[in-house]
Amino acid sequence: MNVTIIGTGYVGLVTGACLAELGNNVFCLDVDQAKIHLLNAGGMPIHEPGLEEIIARNVEEGRLVFSSDPAAATAFADVQFIAVGTPPDEDGAADLQYVLAAARSIGRHMQGFKAVVDKSTVPVGTAEKVAAAIREELAARGADIEFAVASNPEFLKEGAAVEDFMRPDRIVLGVDETPAGERALALLRELYRPFNRNHERTRVMDVRSAEFTKYAANAMLATRISFMNELANLADRVGADIELVRQGIGSDPRIGYSFLYAGTGYGGSCFPKDVDALCRTASENGHGLQILDAVQRVNQAQKKVLLEKVWAQFGRRLAGRSFAVWGLAFKPGTDDMREAPSRSIIEALLRAGATVRAHDPVAQEQAARALAGDLADHPELLRNLTFVPKPLDAAQGADALIVLTEWKSYKSPNLRALREALRSPLVLDGRNIYDLHAMAAAGLTYLGIGRNNLALLKEQMQVAPITVANEVTREEPIEVLVELAAQAAAETKALGEEAS
Ligand SMILES: NC(=O)c1ccc[n+]([C@@H]2O[C@H](COP(=O)([O-])OP(=O)(O)OC[C@H]3O[C@@H](n4cnc5c(N)ncnc54)[C@H](O)[C@@H]3O)[C@@H](O)[C@H]2O)c1
Numbered sequence: 001m002n003v004t005i006i007g008t009g010y011v012g013l014v015t016g017a018c019l020a021e022l023g024n025n026v027f028c029l030d031v032d033q034a035k036i037h038l039l040n041a042g043g044m045p046i047h048e049p050g051l052e053e054i055i056a057r058n059v060e061e062g063r064l065v066f067s068s069d070p071a072a073a074t075a076f077a078d079v080q081f082i083a084v085g086t087p088p089d090e091d092g093a094a095d096l097q098y099v100l101a102a103a104r105s106i107g108r109h110m111q112g113f114k115a116v117v118d119k120s121t122v123p124v125g126t127a128e129k130v131a132a133a134i135r136e137e138l139a140a141r142g143a144d145i146e147f148a149v150a151s152n153p154e155f156l157k158e159g160a161a162v163e164d165f166m167r168p169d170r171i172v173l174g175v176d177e178t179p180a181g182e183r184a185l186a187l188l189r190e191l192y193r194p195f196n197r198n199h200e201r202t203r204v205m206d207v208r209s210a211e212f213t214k215y216a217a218n219a220m221l222a223t224r225i226s227f228m229n230e231l232a233n234l235a236d237r238v239g240a241d242i243e244l245v246r247q248g249i250g251s252d253p254r255i256g257y258s259f260l261y262a263g264t265g266y267g268g269s270c271f272p273k274d275v276d277a278l279c280r281t282a283s284e285n286g287h288g289l290q291i292l293d294a295v296q297r298v299n300q301a302q303k304k305v306l307l308e309k310v311w312a313q314f315g316r317r318l319a320g321r322s323f324a325v326w327g328l329a330f331k332p333g334t335d336d337m338r339e340a341p342s343r344s345i346i347e348a349l350l351r352a353g354a355t356v357r358a359h360d361p362v363a364q365e366q367a368a369r370a371l372a373g374d375l376a377d378h379p380e381l382l383r384n385l386t387f388v389p390k391p392l393d394a395a396q397g398a399d400a401l402i403v404l405t406e407w408k409s410y411k412s413p414n415l416r417a418l419r420e421a422l423r424s425p426l427v428l429d430g431r432n433i434y435d436l437h438a439m440a441a442a443g444l445t446y447l448g449i450g451r452n453n454l455a456l457l458k459e460q461m462q463v464a465p466i467t468v469a470n471e472v473t474r475e476e477p478i479e480v481l482v483e484l485a486a487q488a489a490a491e492t493k494a495l496g497e498e499a500s
């Protein structure tokens with residue numbers, strides 16, 4: 001089957017590559033010509049395990065093409081997926097400008113029937129706006145061509161995107177009960193047939209319910225995380241370990257183990273914006289969602305919990321202090337820095353006068369760019385930020401190690417070497433990946449999130465006095481920082497670090 005994907009980002013590229021892998025001919029369109037050139041030159045715009053191989057194979061076999069020609073994209077297939085971004089606008093609602101631009105482009109170029117499929121995460125009622133935009137374009141050129149707008153929200157997780165796409169729990173299809181809707185449904189059923197061989201995974205429903213389902217799923221998962229984060233903060237105060245509590249409740253099949261990890265708050269390109277957008281839809285409809293308002297407030301506050309632990313040890317003025325950061329991406333398996341907790345934490349440390357040495361197996365270059373943007377008002381602070389090729393390099397002489405992404409390669413460090421590298425034996429773990437006893441045995445003071453740390457916080461931790469003036473490491477402009485981050489990332493890759 002021929003398929004067009006409009007938007008070749010995290011979702012569009014994975015969708016296109018995986019549909020090609022299943023034997024379809026796929027045309028991936030993007031307005032970002034640099035991205036299209038990179039893909040056509042065999043490069044990868046994102047880090048996603050397994051994706052590069054699938055793309056290379058399917059490009060080689062002629063089933064997958066990348067282009068920025070909208071007319072060719074429209075002509076290529078009856079099924080047109082829209083997978084462009086829906087970032088938050090100024091007041092938190094989903095910004096539909098890219099979705100509607102894609103719709104207009106289809107309307108301008110279509111010559112025959114099209115099944116237009118919204119894969120982007122869009123608020124309830126968007127399919128009607130997409131249809132109106134297409135109708136307007138058709139009317140402008142006096143054309144009367146049949147089309148349907150369907151909803152097929154995507155549930156993949158970054159870092160596991162290929163696996164999630166290839167082995168979905170469910171495929172939600174929202175279609176109208178009209179002849180055009182039925183025609184679109186038949187095409188989508190055909191396209192997704194390979195996923196239903198073992199059992200039927202498709203859930204067919206009306207368009208509005210399908211659009212709503214996507215937000216409901218993300219809101220439920222975000223709620224579990226905020227719930228656990230709030231309990232973790234209480235656990236810190238009452239002397240319980242949230243990790244044991246998580247296991248204790250997760251074993252109840254009605255609760256389950258997934259998405260119960262306390263941490264530095266949920267980040268990434270989806271949960272923060274989607275929960276916000278759903279709250280916005282709710283208030284626009286006069287039905288504010290009290291639970292989700294609280295979920296958002298808890299998440300905002302959670303971003304500060306690790307910093308509060310830093311302040312408890314060192315005070316708020318951090319000039320002369322140096323911190324090691326392990327993990328920059330918002331989660332393992334990706335180089336995505338959108339809403340990554342590392343950004344606000346590193347920014348706060350730098351603004352307080354500290355020096356930061358950071359490591360990430362894949363996201364250093366993206367982190368350098370993101371932080372350069374976050375600190376655009378004080379670019380001189382970036383001189384106190386360095387990226388290093390090995391995790392232990394970051395810890396050398398640091399007052400504390402702060403762990404922000406649970407990459408596998410951080411899970412079993414040489415604790416003796418870590419203890420020797422650090423100036424003060426303090427590990428602040430925003431991901432709760434270490435064993436309390438092993439850390440204590442190694443002589444490390446270990447503060448996690450909700451890990452029975454009250455006693456430790458009360459104990460007088462031996463923080464080394466400030467002996468050196470704050471070291472300004474470089475004078476170079478931002479481009480050089482990004483370049484240095486890229487070099488460090490290349491060295492990291494050359495070291496063969498596990499990046500999944
Ligand atoms: N990232 C995820 O894990 C994920 C998972 C499920 C759903 N979603 C949803 O999928 C959508 C896309 O997310 P993403 O993370 O892939 O975004 P992204 O920013 O990575 O990619 C979007 C791409 O669309 C391109 N684009 C914008 N306007 C265009 C146009 N008119 N024509 C062609 N291309 C255009 C951009 O240049 C960009 O390459 C969003 O609605 C998001 O909420 C994302």
Ligand SMILES: O=c1ccn([C@@H]2O[C@H](COP(=O)(O)OP(=O)(O)O[C@H]3O[C@H](CO)[C@@H](O)[C@H](O)[C@H]3O)[C@@H](O)[C@H]2O)c(=O)[nH]1
Pocket residue numbers: 121154155156157158159218221225258259260261262263264265266267268269270271274330331
């Ligand atoms: O127990 C947990 C699980 C996750 N997180 C955090 O939650 C955020 C999101 O993580 P995850 O859901 O794994 O990654 P995403 O790639 O953002 O995927 C979510 O958002 C996508 C976009 O809508 C959906 O398609 C996916 O189903 C949904 O899981 C990250 O900051 C995680 O660190 C926690 O703090 N605790």
